Amino acid sequence: MHSQPALAPTADADAMLARARITFDIEAAAVLGVKQRIGPSFVEAVRKTLEVRGRVVVMGMGKSGHVARKIAATLASMGTPAMFVHPAEASHGDLGMIKAVDLVLAISNSGEVEELNVILPVVKRLGVPLIAMTGRADSTLARHADIVLDSGVEKEACPLNLTPTASTAAQMALGDALAVALLDARGFGTEDFARSHPGGALGRKLLTHVSDVMRSGDAVPRVGPNASLSELMREMSAKGLGATAVVDSEGRAIGIFTDGDLRRQVDTGADLRTLKAGDVMHVGPHTLRAEALAAEAAELMERHRIASVLVVDTSGILIGALSVNDLLRAKVI
Template sequence: MSSSPVPILATSADAMLARARTTFDIEAAAVLGLKQRIGASFVEAVQKILGVRGRVVVMGMGKSGHVGRKIAATLASTGTPAMFVHPAEASHGDLGMIKAVDLVLAVSNSGEVDELTVILPVVKRLGVPLIAITGGAESTLARHADVVLDSGVEKEACPLNLAPTASTTAQMAMGDALAVALLDARGFGTEDFARSHPGGALGRKLLTHVSDVMRSGDAVPSVRPDASFSALMREMSAKGMGAAAVVEREGRPIGIFTDGDLRRQIETGADLRALTAAEVMHPAPRTLRADALAVEAAELMEQHRITSVLVVDANGVLIGALSINDLMRAKVI
């Protein structure tokens, strides 16, 4: 037979908001309580992790396991190699993932979870350092640990004081504090973060260079200063960039002509067919080096309200071109 559905009690909007605000108060108090209690043990934990030649192996059951997975992911993305191993699976072969060069970070509010405590003696025999994040200062986990980080809370936000709420918030905050302290100690910077997140927006901004997205070779629209206006328009149409560089014989760009320049020339009423590229170009074009970040090209375009920039080498010779559409396709902007 199926179980009876949980009855839904009629509750006022005010009561719902009051419960939510109480939850925020309880969980905020839990986190602030950690601030008052951390000290030498936290420093020791950071130093032990810094000294590890292998990985930080995070373990936890139930809700603490979910927190543990997040802690492992945060550590790994901020310069500390880490992975999560499920305690129940560890008893059935996954302990082989833990090597003598690793460190175990065990997360448990009570410190008495059977699936975790049963493997602690094996972890100790491996000679692996053990750090515990627990609310059970006298628990089995705490007694086995080399370092104990107290994540205890006075009460859960759950009105029954049963569902892990404030306790898991405290565990998460302690894990974040460890990760940030380690990040700082390692001198982990924005470029390091980007390398860990190459698929994200920050990764694209900090890792994508102009050379990665620019047009080069025959794809770069360019003409000589004495080229006719018709030849200039054919070059722009053929290369489809909405602009063309005007380049002297040595290969250095002396100007650029864009779709915007074309509209402005038409507005003057001039006979464009009689003009040369040098006569219609915009002189002193904006240029960048190929090793500049693509985000710098975006900033240059925004600053000068332009849609194209030219790319030159160390001698000022044209080697590429870049449009705002190129940056958008690369998801730099």
């Protein structure tokens, strides 16, 4: 087993913090340098990518390969179909994954990585557009490319100026800039993002409809306007919504009565035995359609400070109901 190197006697807290701050400064300068140099080639890269009918195939070796994987994932999540192909594997069969309708984004700081450069002639023979992201405009990779994105840096944050640090930060930022510019050019919105992230919080908010979470059928508490208060209370208790709808003879929702309304009736000292549902209900209850987003139901409840809402069809017929607890269980809120 290899033992860990001994901690240098001079590696005190101040030295550690100083080195970290120098790293931030060098990497920030690298990213700002790329920002200042982007121009027509970046615009051309965006336009060329928008024309692609297939996928963006992102390639890179070593640390640039890790960046390439991240860029491919970011592109895909923002509406640009993309995948990562390892250059070494490409020359052993994976080149078959690249089609003439695709585009290759090859990443190499030096532009002289053998595993990458050996497959460039094959990529060119396929007629696949090639975008190079490199720190050297005179490199083999740059000479083969149709478009060159300059990701060069003055120096690495590594004190030995060997380990890719500032250069990978610059590549990552340039890849993010490309992905965001493509997102904007495609008009990729929050609903598109939700469809590619159905398991996330945004996906649940934008893809979950009222019909997905509402109670329906016999689970929806309802009484007629002539129901006694005791009948009304039994219905509320049996269905566990904390409220009940009041419907007319055709099933239209004409009112609602809640737990809070019951407490207020008790506080008035009224003779509860004489009251009917039609006497105590809230007329014109807040309602939603089943096709509405569940997030709209959450916003409606919050705005009116209510804990439940009724769901009706186009004729006002009661077809469902949901509560704050239903939305919480569905992780919409």
